[in-house]
Amino acid sequence: MRYFIVLVLVLFTVTANAQDWEDRKVFANAPTVQKLRILSSTDTSFFEPIIDSYLNDNPDTEIEYLVTGTAAIDDIFRTTPKDFDIVVSSAMDLQLKLVNDGYATRVDGADHPSWAKWRQSLFAFTLEPAAIVINKAAFAGLKVPKTRQELIQILRAQPEQFRGKLGTYDVRQSGLGYLFATQDARASETYWRLMEVMGSLGTRLYCCSGDMIDDLERGDILVAYNVLGSYADARAQNGEKIEVILPSDFPTTMMRTALVSKSAPNADAAKNFILHLIRSQSGDQGDGANLLPPVVLNPGQQTITLEPALMTYLDKLKRQTFVKEWERAIIQ
Amino acid sequence: MTDGLRISSSLQKRMMVTLIAGAAILAIILFFIVRGYAAKIAQDGQDNILGASVSSILDAAVIRDGTVEVDFPYASFSMLDTDLDDRVFYAIYQDGELISGYENLPQLSQVRGTQSVFQTLQFEDNQVRIASATRTLIGARDRTEVSVSIAQTQDALSRTLNRISRNVAAFGAGFFALVALLSYWATATTIKPLMRLASSVEKRGPQDLSPFQKEVPAEMVPLVSSLNTLMGRLDQSLTQSEDFIAEAAHRVRTPLATVRSYAEATLQRVSKKENRAALRSMVRAIDESSRAASQLLDHAMITFRADHLQKERIDLVDLVQELAVRLAPIAEMKDVEFNLQNDPSVEIHGDLILIQNAIRNLIDNALKYSPNEAAINIAIRSSPRPYVEICDQGPGFPPDDMANLTKRFTRGKNADGTIGSGLGLTIAKDVATAHDGALELSNHPKGGACVILSF
Incomplete structure (x- = not known):
């Protein structure tokens, strides 16, 4: 009998989650009357404090938090927009295109700077730079690179030390990786030179920042390019193994964004959650309980702009061209 | 004054209504013309940007190894950013076949050449402005047509238009108010000479x-x-x-x-x-x-x-005394006595002959109606205004038609047997009127008629 129940549970879980989630967690404080399904690319541990504080204020709500990659989010949500209330993703371009294509609904009453929202439907709630993360031990005795150019020089100078020990996003798999790559390429030719150098030394390609940092800590790779700064910072505080470098030549800063599905089953609660989310990430809360960096722009800091131009590299032809060029550089 | 006149509406009112109605029509016409013009300018602005965006994408199209590549710049879409974050849709076609972009975006039929063609239409529940242009690429072996359409919603545009409409409406209302004021002033000024003429006729x-x-x-x-x-x-x-x-x-x-x-x-x-x-x-x-x-x-x-009138300074006291002396013989015939009660001097400004005539007629009347051996009381006072009061001890005025007595040739009903033409009181009344004075008739409570000629 017990086995039967287990079997049913397993079957149920399998059918309900035909998708392979990176993580899936249900939050509920008490018996609940409504349910929110959040489709997200943000690791559960980083998002948990926000959900917890929301549930404290709204104990009648159950939140199902589903984590997968940014590209997968786009596919899943476009296929079944009715299954989710909120979409959270770090791939700003994919998110903006979702809004542009009419998948999102307006959330009124949000007191949010105009650069951090689009069409009153897409709301940025973090500000996160792309970082170069290095294994400290490997750089003992070497000058720590501050720019991409310096990184290129070090790699060229010590090819044997770094051969096969480099990592970056696989832009074909990761929406965020693609966003970082295209914005880098837009900013400077240095990106392509770096990719060629990395390609010539042999570079491992990753789906996610977390995996890259894991491998860095283990020493499997020594340099990871375009890692999410927020994730890396969290790890860097724990151990002494890695160092996070924000390149000073040109920083690439992305904003994590959230939207409410136009066909959300529970739109009102979802809008409430968005308001709670941007309130708790507005930076003037000061409670420090949140692990994600607030959406506060320091003087002189620039982010990837929320504008229709983000759709440029999502264009089929542009993407083909870009990926072809990227493959030519990195896979040698 | 207006008895029996058929009155149509006032000239001033008519002029004002015409002017104000004209102003209202002008203001409305102004509103639509300016708004239409502004709308055209705003639409031209959006069209220019859409056209530039289309050209920048078309320019990026090349044939490489027999296939079309369109590596268009980031700016192609960046330039379409608006305050209200308008949605952007685009499509790239090769020889009419979609090669990238939104597949259900309508294709404009009349597109020829690199000059963009524009149209406003519905797409996904939104009104969008669509720009479309085409370009012929010549490859090593063949030639191909690449066309690009870009559509943008009009949220920012309609907000601009609303703002313009509001401003133009305020401007029109201001214009109207100003013209209304002006027309009030203009009609008042125009009508003034007429009013002046009317009042001078009346006066x-x-x-x-x-x-x-x-x-x-x-x-x-x-x-x-x-x-x-x-x-x-x-x-x-x-x-x-x-x-x-x-x-x-x-x-x-x-x-x-x-x-x-x-x-x-x-x-x-x-x-x-x-x-x-x-x-x-x-x-x-x-x-x-x-x-x-x-x-x-x-x-x-x-x-x-x-x-x-030949006005001069007259002392009423002197005048009456002189008249009394002159009429004394007639008075004596009836044994009538004149009792004069007067202020030392009562001066007025008037025509001597007329006033003399009026007072003589009044005293004459008093003498005529006085019984024998009676007295005629004459008072000459300077306040409240100069007047001469003449009271006899005769039968008095018939009370019911006192008002008519000053009309020409009207005589009291009790005047039979007395010599008279019915002109005496008329003369006195006319003189009083000519001097802006008044003639009041009354009966003394103890009998007798009293006449007050005041100036």
Whole structure:
């Protein structure tokens, strides 16, 4: 009998989650009357404090938090927009295109700077730079690179030390990786030179920042390019193994964004959650309980702009061209 | 004044209504023209950007190894960013087949060449503006047509238009208010000469038939000059009839005096009782006729002089005393006594002959109606305004038609048997009016008539 129940549970879980989630967690404080399904690319541990504080204020709500990659989010949500209330993703371009294509609904009453929202439907709630993360031990005795150019020089100078020990996003798999790559390429030719150098030394390609940092800590790779700064910072505080470098030549800063599905089953609660989310990430809360960096722009800091131009590299032809060029550089 | 006149709506009101209605129509026309123009400019602005975006994508199209590559710049979409984050849709076609972008975006049919064609249409529940252009690429072996369409929603545009509409509406309302004020001012100014003319007509004395000398606006010249002609004719005919009466009275009076003196002389000579009685009534009749004639003369004179007063300083006390002396013989015949009560001096500014005439007529009346051995009380006072009050001890005025007594040839019902023409009070009244004064008739509580001539 017990086995039967287990079997049913397993079957149920399998059918309900035909998708392979990176993580899936249900939050509920008490018996609940409504349910929110959040489709997200943000690791559960980083998002948990926000959900917890929301549930404290709204104990009648159950939140199902589903984590997968940014590209997968786009596919899943476009296929079944009715299954989710909120979409959270770090791939700003994919998110903006979702809004542009009419998948999102307006959330009124949000007191949010105009650069951090689009069409009153897409709301940025973090500000996160792309970082170069290095294994400290490997750089003992070497000058720590501050720019991409310096990184290129070090790699060229010590090819044997770094051969096969480099990592970056696989832009074909990761929406965020693609966003970082295209914005880098837009900013400077240095990106392509770096990719060629990395390609010539042999570079491992990753789906996610977390995996890259894991491998860095283990020493499997020594340099990871375009890692999410927020994730890396969290790890860097724990151990002494890695160092996070924000390149000073040109920083690439992305904003994590959230939207409410136009066909959300529970739109009102979802809008409430968005308001709670941007309130708790507005930076003037000061409670420090949140692990994600607030959406506060320091003087002189620039982010990837929320504008229709983000759709440029999502264009089929542009993407083909870009990926072809990227493959030519990195896979040698 | 307006009795019996058929009144249509006021000229001023009519002018104002016309002007204000005109202003309202103008303001509305202005609103639509300016808004339409602004809308066109705003739409041109969006079209320019859409066109530039289309060109930048078309420019990026190349044939490489037989396939079309369109590596368009980031700016192609970046330039489409608006305040209200308008949605952007695009499609790239090769020979009519979609190679990238939104597959259900409508293709415009009349696209020729690299110059963009624009159209506003519905797409995904939104009104979008679509720009489309095409370009021929020539490859090594073949040629191909690449066309690009970019559509953008019009949220920012309609907000701009709303703002413009609001501003233009405010501007139109302001314009309207200003014109309304101006039209009020304009009509008031235009109508002023007319009002001035009307009030100067109204202010004229009843005898004043002189032509208008004041300046009148050109449009009113026909009216005023025909009014002047009319009054001239009226004046002439009045003068003629007055002249006629005066002449007639004069002509009658002289022979009457002759007849009277003959009658008097004959009366001395005849002794037969019935002859004497007949002669006496003859003298009496002659007196009456003569008096009527002289009053007619007086009246004609007064009517004439009233229009051309020769004013001088007159002491009413002196004037009345002199009259009393002159009338003393007649008074003595009836044993009537004059009681004068007066302030030391009551001066007025007036036409001596007219006032003398008026007061003489009043005292004459009092003498006529006084019983024998009675007194006539005459008071001359300077306050509240200069006046002369003459009260007799006769039968008094018939109370029920006192108001009519000052009309020409009207005599009291109790005046039978008394000599008179019915012109005495009329003369006094006319003189009073000519001097802006008044003639009040009353009956004394203890009997007798009282007349107050005040200036």
